[in-house]
Amino acid sequence: MLNIIWGSMLVVAIVYGIFLGDIESLNEAFLDSSSEAVSLCITMLGIMSFWMGIMEIARKGGVLVHLAKFMKPLLVKIFPGIRDNDKALEYIAANFAANIMGLGWAATPLGLKAMKELKKCNNREDGVASDEMCSFLVINISSLQLVPVTIIAYRNQYGSVNPTAIIGPAIIVSGISTIVAIIFCLIMTGRGAGK
Amino acid sequence: MSVFQYISGYIMPLMILYIVVSGIVHKVKIYDEFVSGAKEALGVVRNICPVLVGLLVATGLLRKSGFLEMLVSLVAPLFEYIGFPEEVLPLIVIKMFSSSAATGLLVDLYKEFGTDSYIGMMSSICLASSETIFYTMTIYYSYVGISKTRWTLPGALLSTLTGTVAAWLVCGM
Numbered sequence: 001m002l003n004i005i006w007g008s009m010l011v012v013a014i015v016y017g018i019f020l021g022d023i024e025s026l027n028e029a030f031l032d033s034s035s036e037a038v039s040l041c042i043t044m045l046g047i048m049s050f051w052m053g054i055m056e057i058a059r060k061g062g063v064l065v066h067l068a069k070f071m072k073p074l075l076v077k078i079f080p081g082i083r084d085n086d087k088a089l090e091y092i093a094a095n096f097a098a099n100i101m102g103l104g105w106a107a108t109p110l111g112l113k114a115m116k117e118l119k120k121c122n123n124r125e126d127g128v129a130s131d132e133m134c135s136f137l138v139i140n141i142s143s144l145q146l147v148p149v150t151i152i153a154y155r156n157q158y159g160s161v162n163p164t165a166i167i168g169p170a171i172i173v174s175g176i177s178t179i180v181a182i183i184f185c186l187i188m189t190g191r192g193a194g195k
Numbered sequence: 196m197s198v199f200q201y202i203s204g205y206i207m208p209l210m211i212l213y214i215v216v217s218g219i220v221h222k223v224k225i226y227d228e229f230v231s232g233a234k235e236a237l238g239v240v241r242n243i244c245p246v247l248v249g250l251l252v253a254t255g256l257l258r259k260s261g262f263l264e265m266l267v268s269l270v271a272p273l274f275e276y277i278g279f280p281e282e283v284l285p286l287i288v289i290k291m292f293s294s295s296a297a298t299g300l301l302v303d304l305y306k307e308f309g310t311d312s313y314i315g316m317m318s319s320i321c322l323a324s325s326e327t328i329f330y331t332m333t334i335y336y337s338y339v340g341i342s343k344t345r346w347t348l349p350g351a352l353l354s355t356l357t358g359t360v361a362a363w364l365v366c367g368m
Contacts, residue, residue: 002332002333002336002337002342002344003342005329006249006250006253009253009254009256009257010253010256012257012262013253013256013257013259013260013262014256014260016260016261016262016265017256017259017260017261017262020261020265021259021260021261021262022259022260022261025259025260026256026259026260028259029252029255029256029258029259029260030252030255030256032255033248033251033252033254033255033256034248034251034252036251036255036295037244037247037248037250037251037252038244038247038248040247040251041240041243041244041247044240044243045236045237045240048236048239048240049233049234049236049237050233052232052233052235052236052239053228053229053230053231053232053233053236054211054214054215054229054232055214055232056228056229056231056232056233057214057215057218057223057225057228057229057232058214058217058218060218060221060223060228061214061217061218061220061221061223061225062217062221063213063214063217101206101210102206103206103207103210106207106210108334109235109236109239111335112239112334112335112338115335115336115338115339116338116339118339119339119340119341126340127340127341127342127343128341128343128345129336129341129343129344129345129347133336133339133341133347134344134345134346134347134350135350137331137332137335137336137347137350137351138346138347138350138351138354140326140331140335141326141328141331141332141350141351141354141355142326142351142354142355142358143323143324143325143326143358145323145324147202148319148322148323148324150298151301151319151322151323154298154301154302154305154319155305155310155315155319158302158305158306158310159309159310160310160311160315161311162311163310165311165316166316166319166320166323169316169320169362169365169366170319170320170323170324172361172365173320173321173323173324173358173361173362173365174323174324174358176357176358176361177324177325177354177355177357177358177361178354180353180354180357181350181351181353181354181357184350184353184354185350188346188350
């Protein structure tokens with residue numbers, strides 16, 4: 001899937017750029033984008049090192065266990081396959097919690113660890129995503145954030161009279177999209193189980 | 196400084212404080228654990244780096260070649276017809292690929308229409324309640340070596356579409 005998407009992105013962009021677009025900026029894009037990726041990685045390395053260290057303390061200190069226990073009733077409904085995988089439940093619970101609180105940088109390493117746990121109990125063939133992996137990503141992408149801090153900061157910076165006016169609507173909107181995402185995942189997971 | 200910005204400034208420090216204190220209470224060797232956890236980050240980022248280069252170059256090419264603009268202008272009349280503000284459309288499409296590019300566009304819209312205008316509000320809400328689909332999918336799936344993503348993309352697109360329609364309706368109220 002990703003092979004096809006990535007390939008068509010490149011082919012379409014280059015062909016379009018050559019015939020209808022701007023060849024100069026096309027050439028620029030190769031250089032700019034690849035160095036942007038590396039500088040993003042360097043930023044990421046610092047923040048991620050810190051959060052992965054803190055999360056290790058959280059795991060050993062039992063914070064993640066508490067969080068997972070609290071969210072378990074909901075989580076096992078969405079992820080029936082990991083009922084007995086405590087580690088996966090812990091990481092997923094912590095990832096959702098970090099996302100809800102707007103700690104995106106803390107959420108990513110937790111999410112990656114959750115994926116690794118999900119991989120261990122994936123009984124499909126190599127390279128095929130399990131129902132739990134699909135659900136985890138779809139819900140992640142539906143955006144669970146309560147207070148969109150960065151957007152509020154931008155609104156403030158660009159002269160909004162009431163930068164926080166979007167909090168209410170944003171909660172409603174991301175609530176709706178998250179509920180739809182969860183329903184979709186339940187339907188898809190249920191369909192697979194019936195077969 | 197609004198109350199929410201004020202409160203959210205405390206979230207991260209308090210989280211860290213809570214985790215560290217509960218580590219001390221449970222007699223965890225906190226610094227040793229911190230270092231052993233932090234060590235893993237290098238491996239994670241080393242895995243992510245080539246993936247990010249591939250994705251950002253592909254996204255950058257799509258944008259810089261003018262293809263995305265063309266795509267948006269192609270479907271814009273349809274959206275105009277149903278009353279959806281076409282100015283917000285590029286934002287939603289680009290947010291699927293790259294968060295930084297979307298933020299750049301958001302700032303442009305703020306400057307052009309004002310942060311508190313209908314378009315300013317709607318684009319704020321759209322960005323606040325959506326995620327970068329392709330970025331998230333590539334990073335997470337390539338980390339565990341998954342190439343067949345099954346119904347992840349349809350699900351993600353459905354939730355983004357729902358969010359967009361919801362934002363549109365909420366702003367219209």
